[in-house]
Amino acid sequence: GAVVSQHPSRVICKSGTSVKIECRSLDFQATTMFWYRQFPKQSLMLMATSNEGSKATYEQGVEKDKFLINHASLTLSTLTVTSAHPEDSSFYICSARGLAGAGDEQFFGPGTRLTVL
Amino acid sequence: AQSVAQPEDQVNVAEGNPLTVKCTYSVSGNPYLFWYVQYPNRGLQFLLKYITGDNLVKGSYGFEAEFNKSQTSFHLKKPSALVSDSALYFCAGGNFNKFYFGSGTKLNVKP
Numbered sequence: 001g002a003v004v005s006q007h008p009s010r011v012i013c014k015s016g017t018s019v020k021i022e023c024r025s026l027d028f029q030a031t032t033m034f035w036y037r038q039f040p041k042q043s044l045m046l047m048a049t050s051n052e053g054s055k056a057t058y059e060q061g062v063e064k065d066k067f068l069i070n071h072a073s074l075t076l077s078t079l080t081v082t083s084a085h086p087e088d089s090s091f092y093i094c095s096a097r098g099l100a101g102a103g104d105e106q107f108f109g110p111g112t113r114l115t116v117l
Numbered sequence: 118a119q120s121v122a123q124p125e126d127q128v129n130v131a132e133g134n135p136l137t138v139k140c141t142y143s144v145s146g147n148p149y150l151f152w153y154v155q156y157p158n159r160g161l162q163f164l165l166k167y168i169t170g171d172n173l174v175k176g177s178y179g180f181e182a183e184f185n186k187s188q189t190s191f192h193l194k195k196p197s198a199l200v201s202d203s204a205l206y207f208c209a210g211g212n213f214n215k216f217y218f219g220s221g222t223k224l225n226v227k228p
Contacts (some may be wrong), residue, residue, distance in 0.1 A: 006160075034216075043207065044161075044218045093160050105151060106216065108161040 002028045004096045006109035013084055014117055021079045021112045023094030029074035030096035034106060035067070038091040050077055084116045119144050121210045123219035130198045131227055138193040138222045140182075140208030150191040151209040151216070152182055161207065167191060178202070198226045 003026040013019050023033055032051050036044040048064075050056040050071035058064045066088075068080040077096075081088055091113055095106035122141045130136045142148055149168055153161040165176025172184045182193045191208060203226045208219040 004160075041221075043220045046215065049215070091158075095161075105163055105166050107163065108153070110160040111158070113158065 002096070002098070002107040004030075004094065004107045004109040006092075006094055006112050008112060009110060010113045010115075012115045012117065015085050016083055019081045019084055019114060021081075021092055021094075021114075023077045023079070023096065023109050025075045025096040025098075025107070028096075028098050028107075030077075030098060031074065032097045033071055033077040034095045034097075035069060035077075035079050036093045036095065038093060038111075040091075044093060047079075081114065084114070086116045089114055089116045119211065119217055121208050121217045121219040123206075123208055123222045125222050126220070127223045127225065129225045129227065132200050133197050136195050136198045136202070136224065136226070138206050138208075138224060140191045140193065140210075140219055142189050142191060142208075142210040142217075144210045144212070144217070146212060148210050149212055149216075150182075150184060152176065152180065152191075152193050153207045153209060155205045155207060155221075164193070164206075198224075200226050200228055202226050 005024045007022045035047045038044050046059050047062045048056045048058045048069050050069050052071050052074050056069035071077040091111050093111045095108045097106050120143050151166045152164040155161050164180050165174050167174045167184045175181045180195050206222050209216045211217050
């Protein structure tokens with residue numbers, strides 16, 4: 001089956017620093033990748049959708065200058081949390097989807113736990 | 118507004134008994150509907166999906182779900198629960214471009 005990895009799985013950083021999270025589709029080409037944020041005991045909130053080679057589409061209320069998303073290849077998308085603050089601490093999950101007609105479900109990565117001190 | 122609702126925060130069931138986790142949706146057009154399971158500090162694992170076709174969908178680990186258009190529901194079911202089924206379950210619905218997730222239902226299966 002389709003496998004999506006995320007790196008790192010866990011990161012602790014100081015307030016004001018930037019953190020990059022990678023999302024990779026290991027055995028398929030992901031034309032679209034999604035970034036979600038999950039607070040404790042809550043559901044997943046879609047942050048942005050990125051298509052390979054184009055700018056990401058951000059959901060309402062998500063600061064595009066704070067959460068930089070790059071989808072430079074069909075197997076890699078990155079989320080950079082710039083100038084992180086404690087309120088950015090959360091579980092970040094990416095998902096990837098292949099070409100239309102190749103499967104409609106999103107395949108999820110294992111998530112990245114970000115803690116900002 | 119489009120949305121997916123899971124009315125139960127928690128479902129408790131004894132091992133060996135049937136289980137049902139409820140989901141209703143409000144999605145325009147023909148919905149894509151999914152069930153995912155999440156274990157602690159892990160990502161989501163795909164269980165099953167409905168796009169078109171038979172209303173009864175069979176998925177992983179013995180789970181199944183029934184698409185009911187008139188009731189706009191997509192309840193997850195399993196004939197005989199296992200303790201290892203205890204986890205957080207998410208229903209998702211939408212179209213090809215965007216999913217809406219329910220709030221999640223914690224399933225507790227007791228021995």
